[in-house]
Amino acid sequence: MTMKQETADPIPSWNDGKAKQSIDAFVQRVTTAGGKDFVPLAERIAVFDNDGCLWPENPMPFQLAFVIDELKRRVPTEPKLAADPMVQAALAGDLVKLSAGEHYDGLMRVLALTHAGMTTEEFRATVEAWLASAKHPQYGKPYDQITYQPMQELLRYLRVSGFKTFIVSGGGADFMRVWVERVYGIPPEQVVGSTARTTFELRDSGPVLVKTLDHLFVDDEIGKPVGIHQFIGRRPIACFGNSDGDQAMLQYTTINNPRPSFGLIVHHTDGKREYAYDAKPKSSGKLVDALKEAPQRGWTVVSMKDDWKSIFPFDKC
Amino acid sequence: MTMKQETADPIPSWNDGKAKQSIDAFVQRVTTAGGKDFVPLAERIAVFDNDGCLWPENPMPFQLAFVIDELKRRVPTEPKLAADPMVQAALAGDLVKLSAGEHYDGLMRVLALTHAGMTTEEFRATVEAWLASAKHPQYGKPYDQITYQPMQELLRYLRVSGFKTFIVSGGGADFMRVWVERVYGIPPEQVVGSTARTTFELRDSGPVLVKTLDHLFVDDEIGKPVGIHQFIGRRPIACFGNSDGDQAMLQYTTINNPRPSFGLIVHHTDGKREYAYDAKPKSSGKLVDALKEAPQRGWTVVSMKDDWKSIFPFDKC
Numbered sequence: 129m130t131m132k133q134e135t136a137d138p139i140p141s142w143n144d145g146k147a148k149q150s151i152d153a154f155v156q157r158v159t160t161a162g163g164k165d166f167v168p169l170a171e172r173i174a175v176f177d178n179d180g181c182l183w184p185e186n187p188m189p190f191q192l193a194f195v196i197d198e199l200k201r202r203v204p205t206e207p208k209l210a211a212d213p214m215v216q217a218a219l220a221g222d223l224v225k226l227s228a229g230e231h232y233d234g235l236m237r238v239l240a241l242t243h244a245g246m247t248t249e250e251f252r253a254t255v256e257a258w259l260a261s262a263k264h265p266q267y268g269k270p271y272d273q274i275t276y277q278p279m280q281e282l283l284r285y286l287r288v289s290g291f292k293t294f295i296v297s298g299g300g301a302d303f304m305r306v307w308v309e310r311v312y313g314i315p316p317e318q319v320v321g322s323t324a325r326t327t328f329e330l331r332d333s334g335p336v337l338v339k340t341l342d343h344l345f346v347d348d349e350i351g352k353p354v355g356i357h358q359f360i361g362r363r364p365i366a367c368f369g370n371s372d373g374d375q376a377m378l379q380y381t382t383i384n385n386p387r388p389s390f391g392l393i394v395h396h397t398d399g400k401r402e403y404a405y406d407a408k409p410k411s412s413g414k415l416v417d418a419l420k421e422a423p424q425r426g427w428t429v430v431s432m433k434d435d436w437k438s439i440f441p442f443d444k445c
Numbered sequence: 446m447t448m449k450q451e452t453a454d455p456i457p458s459w460n461d462g463k464a465k466q467s468i469d470a471f472v473q474r475v476t477t478a479g480g481k482d483f484v485p486l487a488e489r490i491a492v493f494d495n496d497g498c499l500w501p502e503n504p505m506p507f508q509l510a511f512v513i514d515e516l517k518r519r520v521p522t523e524p525k526l527a528a529d530p531m532v533q534a535a536l537a538g539d540l541v542k543l544s545a546g547e548h549y550d551g552l553m554r555v556l557a558l559t560h561a562g563m564t565t566e567e568f569r570a571t572v573e574a575w576l577a578s579a580k581h582p583q584y585g586k587p588y589d590q591i592t593y594q595p596m597q598e599l600l601r602y603l604r605v606s607g608f609k610t611f612i613v614s615g616g617g618a619d620f621m622r623v624w625v626e627r628v629y630g631i632p633p634e635q636v637v638g639s640t641a642r643t644t645f646e647l648r649d650s651g652p653v654l655v656k657t658l659d660h661l662f663v664d665d666e667i668g669k670p671v672g673i674h675q676f677i678g679r680r681p682i683a684c685f686g687n688s689d690g691d692q693a694m695l696q697y698t699t700i701n702n703p704r705p706s707f708g709l710i711v712h713h714t715d716g717k718r719e720y721a722y723d724a725k726p727k728s729s730g731k732l733v734d735a736l737k738e739a740p741q742r743g744w745t746v747v748s749m750k751d752d753w754k755s756i757f758p759f760d761k762c
Binding site: 170173248292294301302305309315316317318319323325326327328330333334335337343345350353354357358359360361362376379380383384 | 609634636642644650651660662667693
């Protein structure tokens with residue numbers, strides 16, 4: 129007698145459709161022992177962009193909200209900070225002034241003020257305090273509760289299928305590593321992000337690493353495959369993104385990969401439940417070239433409006 | 446009735462003694478559920494130096510042997526290379542000339558010639574071909590067979606005890622990642638080494654990463670804790686080294702760590718079976734300051750002569 133076993137849907141927040149089917153088909157293909165496309169466990173590397181792919185990037189990238197909140201918090205007791213023209217631009221929400229110049233001088237200035245000059249432990253404590261108090265203006269919840277439920281399910285589905293899941297994001301590695309384990313089940317050592325070098329000091333209180341902006345590495349666009357090689361050291365077989373900033377890592381993952389591979393783009397099409405944008409985002413996340421390239425490369429394009437039953441864990445299905 | 450269970454010794458190549466006992470005691474301490482020093486799985490991070498800790502660094506670091514063999518191989522068909530004074534110095538074994546100058550210009554020159562200007566895949570193929578043909582002058586075996594048996598057992602022991610084992614070495618990450626998985630059971634993504642940035646190109650043949658020496662990061666001395674933070678993003682609880690180049694990461698691991706921690710130094714005391722050196726090594730691996738600091742910090746010092754039954758897998762016990 130054989131018993132037919134009902135298995136629970138591992139990604140229940142995905143509507144049935146081409147996107148969901150393509151995910152399932154790929155996972156089956158690479159995990160079926162004895163199949164011609166079987167991929168050994170060690171090579172099941174999946175990389176995920178963060179902003180706009182695992183959580184929103186509106187009305188601004190969450191790390192930028194941290195920068196502004198942090199400046200607001202410090203300005204009352206730090207007159208020199210209050211007098212800084214770029215700090216004033218940031219507090220006024222003047223992103224044009226902040227982003228002016230070839231080297232984004234304003235943005236680099238406020239990043240330096242909020243991300244350098246302190247120890248890694250001090251920075252971690254600041255990020256944790258911010259997460260414990262700040263709320264997203266649209267959803268009214270702490271930022272780390274605003275993640276995409278379908279992508280959370282996908283992360284878990286890939287992990288139970290033997291994948292190692294990595295974040296590969298333009299966000300700061302030190303910023304993300306504070307909360308990724310708790311929020312996504314991804315350990316800090318599986319985060320590839322923008323980084324700069326710290327300096328080591330042995331103080332009376334013990335060893336510390338002091339944050340600087342030296343040797344800044346921006347893990348975006350063509351920096352993403354570069355970061356993947358430098359931090360992971362092997363080619364992924366699955367790549368998940370949502371913008372032209374992810375195009376190079378989608379190419380690196382899927383074009384002429386000797387292993388079977390999978391690329392997916394989350395398209396922000398749901399102006400009601402989330403935000404609708406591609407060519408002209410109000411925040412980051414421009415999506416034009418990667419969307420154009422998708423059919424040719426066989427990348428799955430997910431419509432958040434049509435493919436996702438719910439967007440956030442707190443949504444009603 | 447209780448049955449006394451005999452468990453096999455997980456590190457049989459270690460002689461009974463203080464070093465072996467200290468390893469065992471630490472592993473028991475952090476893995477005993479309910480114990481006050483229990484460390485959750487996710488935080489069981491162990492870092493290992495490579496040269497002189499997992500394999501020898503005599504008569505020269507193995508990666509330098511690769512450089513010289515690679516120049517030898519190419520010189521007959523590349524007249525420009527043959528005419529380069531620093532190539533000539535390398536082929537003559539003139540390490541003094543190579544290492545002269547504040548920025549090790551000669552060494553950087555031969556590194557650039559052998560580690561940059563090719564794709565990461567081309568470099569990988571070159572390293573694999575070298576490993577398949579080159580033999581160590583003393584032991585007459587391929588370099589990747591000359592690893593320390595007691596350390597291999599220790600790597601496995603820590604892994605079955607729930608540790609994630611990382612290499613943190615001054616050697617090139619791209620060089621080590623070719624063979625670490627096969628040789629040590631350590632995946633490429635758990636290798637922290639010296640790195641430089643690659644550049645991404647989408648060629649007709651597909652995407653490639655071209656090696657450069659730009660933004661060189663030397664993962665040695667105070668670079669080691671910096672590399673650990675940048676690549677792993679959390680503090681290790683166990684650290685294994687053999688030279689003053691490992692002193693900073695030993696400090697970072699063990700001083701005022703909120704978790705229980707363990708530091709170990711492999712002291713090369715066996716001139717008969719391996720090499721005997723500390724203050725005046727013939728190759729790399731100077732060990733003076735870290736050895737002096739060891740008692741104060743409670744670091745275990747291993748005498749290869751006394752603590753290791755066998756040195757290599759091919760030794761007779």
